[in-house]
Amino acid sequence: MKSLWETDPEVALAVENEALREELSIILIASENYASEAVLQAQASVMTNKYAEGYPGRRYYGGCSYVDTVEKLAINRGKELFGAEHINVQPNAGTAANMAVYFSVLNPGDTILSMNLSHGGHLSHGAMVSFSGKFYKTFFYGVSKETGRIDYDEVEYLAKKYRPKLIIAGASSYSRIIDFKRFKEIADLVGAYFMADIAHIAGLVAAGIHPSPIPYADFVTGTTHKTLRGPRGGFVMCKSKFAKTIDQAVFPGLQGGPLMHVIAAKAVAFKEAMSEKFKKYQYQIVKNAQTLADSLKEKGFKIISEGTDNHLFLVDLTEKDITGKEAEIALDNAGITVNKNVIPYDEKPPTITSGIRIGTPIVTTRGMKEKEMKQIAFFIAKIINNLGEEEVYNEVLEKVKKLCLSFPVYHNQIRKERLDNDLKQIAVRL
Ligand SMILES: *Cc1c(COP(=O)(O)O)cnc(C)c1O
Numbered sequence: 009m010k011s012l013w014e015t016d017p018e019v020a021l022a023v024e025n026e027a028l029r030e031e032l033s034i035i036l037i038a039s040e041n042y043a044s045e046a047v048l049q050a051q052a053s054v055m056t057n058k059y060a061e062g063y064p065g066r067r068y069y070g071g072c073s074y075v076d077t078v079e080k081l082a083i084n085r086g087k088e089l090f091g092a093e094h095i096n097v098q099p100n101a102g103t104a105a106n107m108a109v110y111f112s113v114l115n116p117g118d119t120i121l122s123m124n125l126s127h128g129g130h131l132s133h134g135a136m137v138s139f140s141g142k143f144y145k146t147f148f149y150g151v152s153k154e155t156g157r158i159d160y161d162e163v164e165y166l167a168k169k170y171r172p173k174l175i176i177a178g179a180s181s182y183s184r185i186i187d188f189k190r191f192k193e194i195a196d197l198v199g200a201y202f203m204a205d206i207a208h209i210a211g212l213v214a215a216g217i218h219p220s221p222i223p224y225a226d227f228v229t230g231t232t233h234k235t236l237r238g239p240r241g242g243f244v245m246c247k248s249k250f251a252k253t254i255d256q257a258v259f260p261g262l263q264g265g266p267l268m269h270v271i272a273a274k275a276v277a278f279k280e281a282m283s284e285k286f287k288k289y290q291y292q293i294v295k296n297a298q299t300l301a302d303s304l305k306e307k308g309f310k311i312i313s314e315g316t317d318n319h320l321f322l323v324d325l326t327e328k329d330i331t332g333k334e335a336e337i338a339l340d341n342a343g344i345t346v347n348k349n350v351i352p353y354d355e356k357p358p359t360i361t362s363g364i365r366i367g368t369p370i371v372t373t374r375g376m377k378e379k380e381m382k383q384i385a386f387f388i389a390k391i392i393n394n395l396g397e398e399e400v401y402n403e404v405l406e407k408v409k410k411l412c413l414s415f416p417v418y419h420n421q422i423r424k425e426r427l428d429n430d431l432k433q434i435a436v437r438l
Contacts, residue, residue, distance in 0.1 A: 027421040032412050033343045034384060038320035038367020039180070039208065041237045042374065042417050043273070044280060050078075051239045051273035059265045063255060078272040085278035089214050091222050092245035097274050098258050098266040099242035102207040103132040105229035107139070108244050109203050111257040113226075114173060116143045121163070121172035121200070124148035127352045128182035128322075130205065147172065151182070151352045156313030158182070160190050167198045177221070178205025178229075181349055181365050183297075183316035185218060192224035203227040207242075209318055211235030211369070214281045215290035218318060226250060235293065235319055235369050237286075238277025239270045289372060293319045296368040299378045303385030312351055312363070320367035324351050328392060332361030338391050339364075341401040343408035344384070374415040383411065 012020045030042065043051075055075060061068040064076040064083070079097065086095040099105035114120070120140070123129030127150035131138045134146025147170045152159045167175060175198075177191040188204055195202035204221030210230040212218035221228050228245040232238035246254050259266065280286055294317070301311050301321045312322040325335055332348030339346055350356070351363035371380065387404050394400040419427060 024422055024426060027418050028426070031417055031419070031422070032409050033345050034387075034408050034412065035345045035370040036366045036368070036384075037345060037347055038365050038369065039234045040367075041234060041369045043233070043237060043239060043277070045420075046280070047238055047273045047276050050276045051269050053269050053272060055269040055272050056267070058268050060268050061259060061265050063259075075268040075271075078268065078275050079266075082271050082275035082278060085275060085282065086243060086245070089278050089281055090220065090228070090245060092228065093248040094251040094254070095243055095245045096254055096258050097241075097243050097271055098263060099229075099244055100263060100267060100270075101240070102130075102205070102229060102231040102242040103138075104258075104262060105231075105242035105244040106130075106132045106203075106205060107262055108254055108257040109227045109229060109246075110140065110144065110174070111261050112250060112253040113201050114144060118144055118174070119170055119172040120144050120146045120174045120176060121167055121170060122146060122148060122176035123158070123179050123182070124150040126350045126354060126358075127151045128179040130178070130180045130207070133176050133178075133205070151313075153353055156352060157184050158186070160187060160194070163191070164194045164197065167194050167200065171198050172200050174201045174203060176203050176205060177225075178203075178207065180208060181320065181322055183301075183311075183313055183318055183321040185317045186221075188219060188221035188224045201226045203229065205229045207231040208234050208320070211237060211281065211286075211290050212294070212318055215287040217287075217290050217294060227254070232274050232277055235290065236277060236281060237289075237369070237373065238280075239273035241267070241270045241274060243274070292377065293368050293372045295378065296372050296376065296381050297321060297366075299381040300366065300368060300385055303382045304388065307385060307389040309389070319369050320365060322349055322351055322363050322365055324363050325392075326351075326362045330392060330395060331356060332363050333359070334395065335364050335392055338395055338401070339388065342387065342391050342404040343412075344387060344391070344404075371415075374412075374417050376415055380411065380415075383407075 058075050059069045060072050060075045064079045082097040120134045122133035125135045132140050134140045149163045175195045192202050202225050204225040206213050207230050209218045213220050231242050233240040297316045297319050301315050310324040336348045346364045348361040349363050349365035350358050350361045354362050356362050
């Protein structure tokens, strides 16, 4: 068969350029990671060819024995990893996993209580622009203005006031431990179902670094591609009594044929996540996030809630008199990738924002530790304090590339001659 380079050089080049970008920039996007070679191999396999509607042992197609093997492995490992009674590994994304929960216990028009999007919640938790806000009536809790932490008394007050059918805990930009036990107590007070969305913190939960919601939640949804460091995808776990309704909600409720190549890669990721090495990795992610936050604080940056317990934090740029958008663009010029992010009580719109979100899963995967975090804090401060100064951008860019070259990731994804040439050119300029 012809290779990708022979068949479609345009796509092949874009893929290679992406590998080079990932190799040569400091990526601080909190929701991204570098999947392992093993995960990439499983995901790029012939299992993409197979139709397997249904579940292992009960499929609508013949020829499913090998895809059954990988889905059973993913299920058994996922259950063991999180200590779950039931897991469905078919959701194509975190949003689909959440949808499966809503479809299994809610009717259109039912009420949800979840975290405010602008305080760190997720679109799929009832934002008006999402199906979840259109189908269900949503009320939101947030963080306190003083502490930047979830106000659990407010959650209880709102739960009693609106009597939701489902309460959701979980966030995309919240840097503190989430008290799942308290959420469960509040849900019980008003007879609501309780769902924990661990999309961001799945790796930390698997490693025992963030307390697990499994003992408390009726449903736990997550993604495999964030801290868990697997393929892009979702999963949903639940108590046994909801197993059947969840499975039916995923298929045929909202998806057709499952992505068996991705499920194979999920099995690999779960296996990797059971290792001691993975635990150490998760521990280092948090240490790195704390070191980076502390170093930025020392340089005069304001951190929402004053710090972090997990893999990410928000920087409030209001006092620096620069917007999140400007910071994102400036840092990008110097090979540092972050995302602009609204901060709680932000006065600027989501397209501009007053903050940036910073996460350490990726830089930790490439082996960076506290020393490098201090360097990165220095780079960030240098750029933001010298906005628009091309010379400073270039100076930092060279240092960023040099740092990246000492922490290689996917060298084998890049053609050898390209790697030699491009990296040599960069090395010469350094
Ligand atoms: C990322 C995320 C999701 C959704 O993940 P997708 O795979 O992008 O659909 C859901 N919930 C939370 C809290 C997230 O951070």
